Amino acid sequence: MTAADVEGWTTALVHNAESMFAELARRQPQLPAVAQPAARVLLARQEEALAIMRGLLAGPVEVDKIRHHGDFHLGQILIAKDDVQIVDFEGEPERPVAERTRKAPSARDAAGLIRSLDYAAMSALQRCQEKSVEEPACLTEALDSWRDAATDAFLACMRETTAGTRLWPADPAAADRLLRFFIVEKAVYEVGYEFANRPDWVHVPLAGLARTLFPVVGAAP
Numbered sequence: 001m002t003a004a005d006v007e008g009w010t011t012a013l014v015h016n017a018e019s020m021f022a023e024l025a026r027r028q029p030q031l032p033a034v035a036q037p038a039a040r041v042l043l044a045r046q047e048e049a050l051a052i053m054r055g056l057l058a059g060p061v062e063v064d065k066i067r068h069h070g071d072f073h074l075g076q077i078l079i080a081k082d083d084v085q086i087v088d089f090e091g092e093p094e095r096p097v098a099e100r101t102r103k104a105p106s107a108r109d110a111a112g113l114i115r116s117l118d119y120a121a122m123s124a125l126q127r128c129q130e131k132s133v134e135e136p137a138c139l140t141e142a143l144d145s146w147r148d149a150a151t152d153a154f155l156a157c158m159r160e161t162t163a164g165t166r167l168w169p170a171d172p173a174a175a176d177r178l179l180r181f182f183i184v185e186k187a188v189y190e191v192g193y194e195f196a197n198r199p200d201w202v203h204v205p206l207a208g209l210a211r212t213l214f215p216v217v218g219a220a221p
Helices: 003-030 033-044 046-055 106-131 136-162 172-197 203-213
Strands: 077-080 083-086
Touching: 003 033, 003 046, 003 172, 033 046, 033 203, 046 172, 046 203, 106 136, 106 172, 106 203, 172 203
Parallel strands: none
Antiparallel strands: 077 083
């Protein structure tokens, strides 16, 4: 991972985030109630958010780039008995082919799966609320705990599997900054995607973006 990579990724992220913030401000009055808390936080702290994005990769990060999946999420994993097959390696369909074929750190795919775990939790919450009489706060707390535990388990396996290689930064602080960068990148992309395709789901990436940019101490990414 070179200084030119960092500059290019950061410039692209900030540009996309600025466009996202403009669209969010335009649509904010029409957003459903469930999306309003995260929207208000992000819009109120927009400049702080952009500063965080610019600074996440400012320090040294020792890691190699690889051919990666590019659109890694739970829906790309087929399970049959005790075997697993990962499919659809063409990358995010909304991105240009040249961008999809570039190498990137494994943290980009890790970020994709972590965001997918968040979507899984929110999807389960929505289904539960349609069928359950349980208090929404209890359901939310339980599914948030599941999401955080699943994220921690996945990252523990990533660290164990890549130990002693240059696929994951040896420095935990550098690894955290790298992962947060790509989670933010993915969430910004998701906000734009949901606005264009599924506006009723935009609360999921908005909440994930706010949580990643302004984390509670001790919480998972």
